[in-house]
Amino acid sequence: MIRRASAVLAILFFINFLNYTDRFVLSAVLHLLKTDLHLTPEDEGWLATAFTLGYMFSSPIIANFADRWTRPRIVALCCLVWSLATLACGLAIGFKTLLFARVLIGVGEAGFLTxxxxxxADAFSKESxxxxxxxFYTGVPIGCACGFVLGGLLPGLHLSETLAIGWRGTFFTVAIPGIAIAAVAWVLVDPPRGAQDTELGIHAPLPKQGTIWEQLALFRNRTFGFVTLALTGIAFATVPLLHWLPQFFGNVKHIAPSKANVMIGLTLILPGILGTLLGGWAGDRISKRGIPGGYLMVAAVGLVGGLVCLWVAILSPRPWIFLPALFFGVMFFMSCTPTLNTTIANISAPNARAMAYATVIFCMHAFGDTVSPLLFGKLIANHGLERAFLFMPVALLVSAAACIAGIFxxxxxxxxxxxxxxxLVRKTHVPRTR
Known part of the structure; x- marks a missing residue:
C-alpha cells in the first residue's frame, strides 16, 4: 500500500495529466474526424456537450459514494472507465458511437476530479x-499540451510504408497508460478525512460522510457561491476556445493543422506549468500573512491579466505578438486553477469536500460549457470564427468580479x-492526553 503524501500526490498528478491528454486529443484530430465520419459543425459542438453532460450529471452521484467508500479505489475505477472509453473513440464507426464514448469519458473524469x-487536501496541511x-493541477496544461502535440504528430506517423497510425491509432496510444496506472491507484492509502483541519490531527478523523446539514451548509456559504460562479464563467469561456483553437490557428492565423497543434501544445505547456505553480505559491504566501482572501486575489489578477493578453492575441496578425500574448494569457489564466480549488478545500468541511467539488463541477457544466459550445458554433456560423473568439472571453469579467466579491x-x-x-470532532472523539 502507498501511504506517503508525496507519492500519493505524484500518482494523482500523473493521472490528472492523462485525464487532460485523453480529453483534448479529440480537438487535435477533429479535422481528420470531420472528413472520415462526415461531421457537421453542429456535430462538433455536440461532441463537446456530450462529454460535459456525462461529466456534469455523474459528479454528484460519485461524490455521494466518495464520502462513503475508499477514495483511491474510486479513482482507479474512474481512470479505467475513461481510458477504455478513449480506446472506444478509436473504434468509432460513426457520430453516435463517438458521442457515446465521449459521454463515458466525461463520467470517468468527473469521478476522478471529484x-x-x-x-x-486530507494528505497535506493547510500551510502546504x-x-x-x-x-496536481500542473497536470492540466501538460496534459492539454500533450493532447494537442500527440494529436498533431501521431496521425501522420507510419508504422510501415502502407500503414499510418492515423486518428484511430492516436486514441489507442493515449488510452493505454491510463489502464496501467489504474492498477497503481488501487493500492493508494486513503488519508483520514479532516486530519489536517483540526488540532486533534489524525487521532480524531472526521466521519467519512458528512450529514445532510453539513452538505447543505455549502449553500449558505457566500464565498462558495462566488467561487462556483467564477469557475462557471471560466468554463463557459475557455472550453469552446480550447476546442476550436486548432481551427482558429488554421483559419484565422493561416497555420497548417499539424504545425498548429504543435504550436498550441508548446504555447500551453510552459506557461501553464509556470502559472499553476506561481498561482499556488503566491496564494500560500499571501494567506500566510493573515490575509484569508489571498488565493482569490491571485485568481482575480490572473483573470483580468489573462483576458487582456487573450484579446491582444486574437486581434494581432503578427506571430511575434500573438504567440507571446497567448503565452502570458495562459500563464495568467492557469494561476486561477490552484487558487480557486484551494479555496474550495479550505471553506468546505472535510467530510463534505467531495460533494463541494461535485457541486462546483455540476454548476460549471450545467451553466457553463454545456451550452457554450453550441452557442459558440452558432456564433461561428453567423459571425465567423474570429468574432466568436472575441465574444466568448467576456464571461471572464464575471468570474473576476466574483473573485473580488469573495475576498470580502x-x-x-x-x-x-x-x-x-x-x-463535530469534539462531539465524536475524546481528545488524546498531550
Missing part, C-alpha cells in the same frame, strides 16, 4: 495545501467552517 482534490494542489466574505465563512469542524 475525489482527487479532497484526497490531496496550495502548493500541493498547484502541483471569505474571512467569516472560514471561521464558521472551522467552528463546525471543531464542534
Amino acid at each position: 475525489v482527487g482534490p479532497p484526497l490531496i 495545501r496550495g502548493k500541493a494542489l498547484s502541483v 466574505t471569505i474571512r467569516g465563512d472560514l471561521a464558521r467552517t472551522e467552528e463546525r469542524v471543531t464542534q
Whole structure:
C-alpha cells in the first residue's frame, strides 16, 4: 500500500495529466474526424456537450459514494472507465458511437476530479495545501499540451510504408497508460478525512460522510457561491476556445493543422506549468500573512491579466505578438486553477469536500460549457470564427468580479467552517492526553 503524501500526490498528478491528454486529443484530430465520419459543425459542438453532460450529471452521484467508500479505489475505477472509453473513440464507426464514448469519458473524469482534490487536501496541511494542489493541477496544461502535440504528430506517423497510425491509432496510444496506472491507484492509502483541519490531527478523523446539514451548509456559504460562479464563467469561456483553437490557428492565423497543434501544445505547456505553480505559491504566501482572501486575489489578477493578453492575441496578425500574448494569457489564466480549488478545500468541511467539488463541477457544466459550445458554433456560423473568439472571453469579467466579491466574505465563512469542524470532532472523539 502507498501511504506517503508525496507519492500519493505524484500518482494523482500523473493521472490528472492523462485525464487532460485523453480529453483534448479529440480537438487535435477533429479535422481528420470531420472528413472520415462526415461531421457537421453542429456535430462538433455536440461532441463537446456530450462529454460535459456525462461529466456534469455523474459528479454528484460519485461524490455521494466518495464520502462513503475508499477514495483511491474510486479513482482507479474512474481512470479505467475513461481510458477504455478513449480506446472506444478509436473504434468509432460513426457520430453516435463517438458521442457515446465521449459521454463515458466525461463520467470517468468527473469521478476522478471529484475525489482527487479532497484526497490531496486530507494528505497535506493547510500551510502546504496550495502548493500541493498547484502541483496536481500542473497536470492540466501538460496534459492539454500533450493532447494537442500527440494529436498533431501521431496521425501522420507510419508504422510501415502502407500503414499510418492515423486518428484511430492516436486514441489507442493515449488510452493505454491510463489502464496501467489504474492498477497503481488501487493500492493508494486513503488519508483520514479532516486530519489536517483540526488540532486533534489524525487521532480524531472526521466521519467519512458528512450529514445532510453539513452538505447543505455549502449553500449558505457566500464565498462558495462566488467561487462556483467564477469557475462557471471560466468554463463557459475557455472550453469552446480550447476546442476550436486548432481551427482558429488554421483559419484565422493561416497555420497548417499539424504545425498548429504543435504550436498550441508548446504555447500551453510552459506557461501553464509556470502559472499553476506561481498561482499556488503566491496564494500560500499571501494567506500566510493573515490575509484569508489571498488565493482569490491571485485568481482575480490572473483573470483580468489573462483576458487582456487573450484579446491582444486574437486581434494581432503578427506571430511575434500573438504567440507571446497567448503565452502570458495562459500563464495568467492557469494561476486561477490552484487558487480557486484551494479555496474550495479550505471553506468546505472535510467530510463534505467531495460533494463541494461535485457541486462546483455540476454548476460549471450545467451553466457553463454545456451550452457554450453550441452557442459558440452558432456564433461561428453567423459571425465567423474570429468574432466568436472575441465574444466568448467576456464571461471572464464575471468570474473576476466574483473573485473580488469573495475576498470580502471569505474571512467569516472560514471561521464558521472551522467552528463546525471543531464542534463535530469534539462531539465524536475524546481528545488524546498531550
